[in-house]
Amino acid sequence: MDKAEFGKYFTNIFQDGFIMLSIGLGHDLGLFKVMCEAKEPISSKEVAKKLDFKERYTREWLSTMVAASIIKQDRDSNLYKVPEQYKEIIMTNMGFAPALFSVGMRAKAVKETFKKDGPYGINFNGEEGADFFQWFDGYRTLICDETVDKKILPLLDQQGAVSKLKSGIKVLDLGCGTGNYVTAFAQRFPKSTFIGLDYSEVSLKRCNESKQEKALTNVTFTKCDAHNLPDEWAESFDYVFVYDVLHDLPNPHKALGQIYKVLKKDGFFSLIEIGFHSNPVDNADDKGAALYYGVSTFICLQSSMSEEPHIGYGACWGKENIEKALLDANFKINAKSSLIDIDKEAFFFCTK
Ligand SMILES: C[S@@+](CC[C@H](N)C(=O)[O-])C[C@H]1O[C@@H](n2cnc3c(N)ncnc32)[C@H](O)[C@@H]1O
Structure with missing residues (x-):
């Protein structure tokens, strides 16, 4: 980029930042x-009235x-509308935007x-964790069903796993967060x-509320450190599901x-x-990766660095190194694929 192009590019980022904050408010x-x-164009007065807000x-x-x-x-009537073709995209994606409020609180x-x-x-676990789970639950709630039905289950089906889930197996969701996927x-x-x-405990409280709301009898929640699973669980699960957790751990290899x-x-x-490359140079000029390095600095790397041995891979640990870690842990990788969510996510299907 020459100087003028870079100037435009750089200041556009500030514009996007404030737009994202406003999307967070809208959510x-x-x-x-x-x-x-x-259904029809609507005035600012009507919108404010529906929500009991100041116009x-x-x-x-x-x-x-x-x-x-x-x-x-509309210039003449001043009425507002969301174009029909934008609605689904807004409703399923806006949940990520309040992340900015949560990370802002962590800045100091x-x-x-x-x-x-x-x-x-x-x-x-602390105050920051409680705030994280509040927005994360809202975000996951909006995307979860679609991610499960359109992205995860088709990949599991290719491995014959869906028929096993249908027939009845024992499943562990390690690092279940607010329980969106396991429920x-x-x-x-x-x-x-x-x-x-x-x-x-904050996330588990939300999990148990969700279990009640959905009237589920086939799921239980437990407080445990992913690095130290009970020995009596040895060889007892048919399926272990792990989504967006490993890179948050102080020692992913132990887990x-x-x-x-x-x-x-x-x-x-x-x-x-998260499915970016392990070598940061290979993520150059990829704003999706920039987003996740940023999220990582505030959330994921913070968690991974918080305890011994402070491995600190961060959210962009990268698919090449993740694959190596799986093989080093003696897993066979039967399939690898990509899920496209906010950005690339790497999917690995493994057996012993
Ligand atoms: C980014 S969230 C993902 C939650 C969930 N899997 C999802 O995708 O919605 C990471 C989760 O890992 C949990 N976690 C972090 N360190 C952990 C540890 N040592 N043992 C168990 N869970 C841990 C956090 O509490 C958090 O719920």
């Missing part, structure tokens, strides 16, 4: 829901969205972790039994050893991780 305040549910702030938000080409405003603590004599990292699986496969495991331990001899293990 959290229900503004997008009202706009996407409206002036509502109008400022609508103007932001109009300027950002997300909502259209994150700056301290950079310092040589500062803390090592921030785990998912989605439990709903779809009532003959199988599921254990959702996490070390965060892989634990997964190997609890998996039955003929069991299978699916791993979904």
Whole structure:
């Protein structure tokens, strides 16, 4: 890029940052829901009335969205509408935007972790963790069903795993977070039994609420450290599911050893991780990777660095090194693939 091109590129990033903050407000305040549910063009007064908001702030938000080409405003009537073809995209993707509120809250603590004599990292258990799970649950809730039905299950089906889930097997979701995936699986496969495991009490509280809301009887949740699974679980699971967890752990290699331990001899293990390259140079000029390095600096790397041995791979640990770690842990990789979500995610299907 020459100087002029770089100037434009650089300042555009600031524009996108503030637009993302406003998308986060639209998600959290229900503004997008009202706009996407409206059958006809709607005035700022009507939007504000539906939500019991001040019209002036509502109008400022609508103007932001109009300027950002997300909502259209009619010049004569001043009414606003979301183009029909935008609605599904907005409703399924907006949940990521409140991440900015959550990482903003962490900024002071994150700056301290950079310092040589500062803390090592921030785990998912403190005040920051509680805030993380609030937005993460909202984000996962919006994308979970589609990710399971259109992305994960077709890949599992190619390996013959869906028929096993239908017939009834024992499944562990390691690092289940707010339980979105394990409860989605439990709903779809009532003959199988599921254990959702996490070390965060905040996330497990949400998991149990979700279990009640969905009236599920085939899933239980347990508090446990992924690095130290109970010995009595040895060779007891048919399937271990791990989504977006390994790179958060202070020692992913130890956790892989634990997964190997609890998996039955003929069991299978699916791993979904962020799927960029392991060598950062290979991620150059990829804004999707930049997004995840950024998320990692605030969340994932913080968690991985928070405890001994501080391995700290970060979210962009990378598919090449993940593959090597799986092989080093004695897994056979039967299939690898990509899930396209916010950006690339690597999918590995493994057996012993
Ligand atoms: C990015 S979240 C992913 C949650 C879930 N798998 C999903 O995809 O929705 C990472 C999860 O790993 C959990 N976690 C981090 N370190 C852990 C550890 N040592 N033992 C168990 N869980 C851990 C966190 O509490 C968090 O719920």
